[in-house]
Amino acid sequence: GKSGYDHFMLKEIHEQPRSLRQCLQGRVDELGGQVELDELAGVNPTSVQFVACGTSYHAALYGARLFQEAGIPAQAFLASEYVTAPPPVDDALVVGVTQSGETADTLSALRAAKRLGARTLGLTNVVGSTVARECDHVLYIRAGPEIGVAASKTFASQLVTLNLFSLAVTDDHDRESIGSLRDLPSTVQEILDDSVAAEVATAYLDADAYFFIGRGLNHPVALEGALKLKEITYRHAEGFAAGELKHGPLALVTDNTPVIAVATGDDEFARKTVGNVKEVEARDAPVIAVTDGQSDIERYADHVLRVPETHPRTAAVLASVQLQLFAYHTAADLGRSIDKPRNLAKSVTVE
Numbered sequence: 596g597k598s599g600y601d602h603f604m605l606k607e608i609h610e611q612p613r614s615l616r617q618c619l620q621g622r623v624d625e626l627g628g629q630v631e632l633d634e635l636a637g638v639n640p641t642s643v644q645f646v647a648c649g650t651s652y653h654a655a656l657y658g659a660r661l662f663q664e665a666g667i668p669a670q671a672f673l674a675s676e677y678v679t680a681p682p683p684v685d686d687a688l689v690v691g692v693t694q695s696g697e698t699a700d701t702l703s704a705l706r707a708a709k710r711l712g713a714r715t716l717g718l719t720n721v722v723g724s725t726v727a728r729e730c731d732h733v734l735y736i737r738a739g740p741e742i743g744v745a746a747s748k749t750f751a752s753q754l755v756t757l758n759l760f761s762l763a764v765t766d767d768h769d770r771e772s773i774g775s776l777r778d779l780p781s782t783v784q785e786i787l788d789d790s791v792a793a794e795v796a797t798a799y800l801d802a803d804a805y806f807f808i809g810r811g812l813n814h815p816v817a818l819e820g821a822l823k824l825k826e827i828t829y830r831h832a833e834g835f836a837a838g839e840l841k842h843g844p845l846a847l848v849t850d851n852t853p854v855i856a857v858a859t860g861d862d863e864f865a866r867k868t869v870g871n872v873k874e875v876e877a878r879d880a881p882v883i884a885v886t887d888g889q890s891d892i893e894r895y896a897d898h899v900l901r902v903p904e905t906h907p908r909t910a911a912v913l914a915s916v917q918l919q920l921f922a923y924h925t926a927a928d929l930g931r932s933i934d935k936p937r938n939l940a941k942s943v944t945v946e
């Protein structure tokens with residue numbers, strides 16, 4: 596059942612501290628300060644191609660960045676596009692990211708890669724799924740069953756598993772990122788306890804459209820925030836790389852199009868996102884900042900969805916929890932069919 600929650604989606608959002616703990620269980624060696632994934636023994640990719648759809652594609656974009664940061668060439672592809680012109684695989688590891696393990700587009704992309712001689716890895720939630728059976732290697736995200744059509748806890752577990760995956764295969768012992776992953780269950784709990792997303796959502800029910808922006812690891816977070824919102828509210832939402840806003844989408848920005856800006860940390864890239872926020876604020880758009888308070892983005896924001904200060908990798912996970920809550924509460928206020936949005940299915944088995 597829904598354990599007292601109005602919807603499975605809200606229950607699943609609130610399950611994240613537990614599902615993330617489950618995801619990390621036995622995979623992080625605290626003493627040695629390293630990640631251990633027995634499933635990946637002998638997997639040593641020199642480059643990685645991710646294939647995925649929807650929310651899982653956003654996780655794949657994030658995963659590709661983690662590998663790039665570690666110096667391993669990596670790219671994320673929409674599975675349905677990958678098959679139209681599969682890139683040379685050489686000795687790339689092709690990774691299918693799929694919660695259900697049954698998505699037809701993702702299966703086709705993995706099969707195409709296999710035909711070209713690639714080794715494949717399935718990153719999935721479902722034991723015994725088609726992807727788990729067909730891939731050379733499997734890495735489970737261990738989120739537990741997800742009933743809501745909109746992915747929530749499985750997205751967070753995908754992000755965490757991608758962190759473990761990249762740290763394990765690059766034999767990275769960075770204590771700061773390992774520690775921030777270990778602490779995620781409790782930092783997610785802090786957000787669930789303190790979020791003001793419900794009040795912020797209520798303030799914008801009449802918006803013409805919602806725009807989400809972010810840079811770097813927060814770019815896929817912005818894309819996912821927009822997908823979640825459109826999927827369960829039926830309102831128009833788009834996610835952009837923060838730097839792209841001024842190359843076209845800015846023409847859509849008005850005083851009735853809230854811009855949800857994700858900026859964590861205070862590096863040169865966060866500061867550039869603050870610059871983009873100033874541009875929309877000058878056009879009277881309401882600004883909702885998702886921030887850990889390190890940059891001065893709050894000066895230009897009408898509302899703040901706060902996340903604890905942490906490593907950039909985990910900050911992205913925390914920011915996406917705030918955006919899940921924002922989408923959920925907007926949809927709840929609008930009275931939508933949150934667990935079964937119109938026209939959508941939990942697992943898409945046609946191409």
Ligand code: M6R
Binds near residue numbers: 941
């Ligand atoms: O099972 P998969 O992860 O392969 O599903 C891919 C997409 O259909 C899925 O992520 C979809 O976008 C979500 N329902 C969005 O919330």
